[in-house]
Amino acid sequence: MYLGRLMAKVDMIPIAGCWVWTGAENQKGYGIFRMPNGSTSAYRAAWTLLVGDIPAGICVCHRCDTPACVNPHHLFLGTKGDNNQDRDSKGRSRGPKGAANRTSVLTESDVRNLREIYALGIHSQRELGIMYGITQGAVGHIIRRVNWGHI
Numbered sequence: 001m002y003l004g005r006l007m008a009k010v011d012m013i014p015i016a017g018c019w020v021w022t023g024a025e026n027q028k029g030y031g032i033f034r035m036p037n038g039s040t041s042a043y044r045a046a047w048t049l050l051v052g053d054i055p056a057g058i059c060v061c062h063r064c065d066t067p068a069c070v071n072p073h074h075l076f077l078g079t080k081g082d083n084n085q086d087r088d089s090k091g092r093s094r095g096p097k098g099a100a101n102r103t104s105v106l107t108e109s110d111v112r113n114l115r116e117i118y119a120l121g122i123h124s125q126r127e128l129g130i131m132y133g134i135t136q137g138a139v140g141h142i143i144r145r146v147n148w149g150h151i
Contacts, residue, residue, distance in 0.1 A: 002035065002036075002045070002049055003049045003050070005033075006033060006042070006045055006046060006049060006070070009021060009022050009023035009031075009033075009042075010022065010070060012071075016064070016066075017064070017071060017073065017074065018064055018066050018068075018069040018071055018074060019046070019069060019070045019071040019074075020066070020068045020069060020070075021042040021043075021068040021069070021070050023042065025067075025068065028067055029067035029068055030042070030043065030067045030068070031043065031067075031068055031070060033045040035048075041060070042068075042070050043060055043062070043069065043070045043075060044060050045070075046070035046071075046072055046075070047060045047072055047075055047077075050072045051072050051075075054077065055077070057079070058077050058078065058079065059077070059078055059079065059080055059082070059083045060075050060076075060077060061075065061076050061077070061078050061082065061083045061086055062074060062075060063075065063076060065090060065092070097150050098111075098148060098150065098151065105132070105133060105134055106132060106134070106142075106148075108148075108151050110132060111142055111148045111151045112151060114128055114132055114139065114142060114143075115142065115143060118139070118143055124136075125139040125140050125143070126139075
């Protein structure tokens with residue numbers, strides 16, 4: 001039943017080999033498909049219906065880099081790290097890190113100093129945010145290495 005519904009919304013592109021999802025998509029172009037346990041990505045649904053279960057914490061990654069593709073031969077299982085490495089190896093990473101990013105407010109030196117000052121326990125995250133012209137939330141991300149983790 002679900003496989004028939006899935007395949008009814010797929011156009012097979014012979015030259016590229018992609019099975020392009022023609023149903024509803026999210027803002028990034030990935031297909032959306034309703035399964036018994038709720039909506040999921042069409043490519044995840046295709047993997048589940050055509051290949052098998054997806055282990056908890058595992059991603060379904062695209063070899064072809066076509067978000068709308070649901071061809072299981074163009075998909076592979078991997079961790080988030082595997083997916084990020086695949087993205088980076090194909091030159092699709094998010095762009096420059098740190099001060100090289102044009103939206104950066106801080107320099108690498110600022111980040112090191114901010115972490116050192118915070119470690120002394122003299123200033124709060126809010127105070128450091130005011131000192132460096134950033135939000136308290138941004139300071140927290142820097143301290144926990146969510147942002148600027150490469151420094």
